[in-house]
Amino acid sequence: MIAVVIPAHNEARRLGRCLKAVAAAVALAEQAGHQVEVLVVLDRCVDxxxxxxxxxxxxxxxxxxxxxxxxxxxxxxxxxxxxxSWLACTDADSQVPPHWLLSQLACTAEVVCGTVHIERWQPWQRAALRKLYRSGYQACEGHRHVHGANLGVCARAYERVGGFQPLPAHEDVQLVRDLEASGAQIVWTARHSVATSSRVDSRAREGFGDFLADLQAQVL
Known part of the structure; x- marks a missing residue:
C-alpha cells in the first residue's frame, strides 16, 4: 500500500487545494492497480x-x-x-502533479527526493526575489535539494534508520542524511516537481518560508 502523509497546522485555507491535487495523483495510481491511503496529521489545529x-x-x-x-x-x-510499503510525503500548502505517485515508484529506488517550484508568487514579492530564488535553485536531475513537500521512501529503508526524527525543522534533511549513511539507493529527480506556496509566514520555522524570507531581505 502507498501512504500519503500530510502534516497540517492550521492550514484550512490551503489544504483543500492540496487534497484536490493529491486526489488526482491517487486516482492515477489506483488506475494502475495500486492501493493508496491518504492521511492528514492535524497538529494542534484550531481552525x-x-x-x-x-x-x-x-x-x-x-x-x-x-x-x-x-x-x-x-x-x-x-x-x-x-x-x-511506500511513504509519500507532501505539505498542506503544496500541490502535487497527477503523475506524482507513479513517477516516484517508476524511479525504482528506496528513496526519491523531488524538487519544488512556485507557480503563484504574491503580487508584492518583487521580481528581484523571484530571480534570486531561481538563480540558486537546481531544478534538474541529480539536484541535491530535500523537501518534505516532495519526498518518497520505502518502508523498509525508513524503518531501518528509525524514521523521521521529532525535530521542529529539517526533519526531512535529517532523514535523507540518515538514509544516505545507511547506504540507501536514492534518486534525485525533477520529473515530478511539486508546486508550493511562496508565503514567508511559514508554519515551521527554518523551513522553506523562512528561506524565502531570507532571500527577500537580500533584495529589499
Missing part, C-alpha cells in the same frame, strides 16, 4: 483543517506534537501499522 479533510473523505490523525518532525513521524507510524 477548519479537520473539516476540509472530512470533505475529501480523508483519514485524519489529531496530535499535539507542536513540530513538523513529530507530526510526520506519528503519521508515518500509523500508516506503517496499516501496512504501508
Amino acid at each position: 477548519g483543517s479537520a473539516a476540509v479533510a472530512r470533505r475529501f473523505g480523508i483519514q485524519t490523525l489529531a496530535v499535539e506534537a507542536g513540530s513538523v518532525g513529530m507530526a510526520r513521524r506519528l503519521g508515518a507510524a500509523l500508516m506503517l501499522e496499516q501496512g504501508a
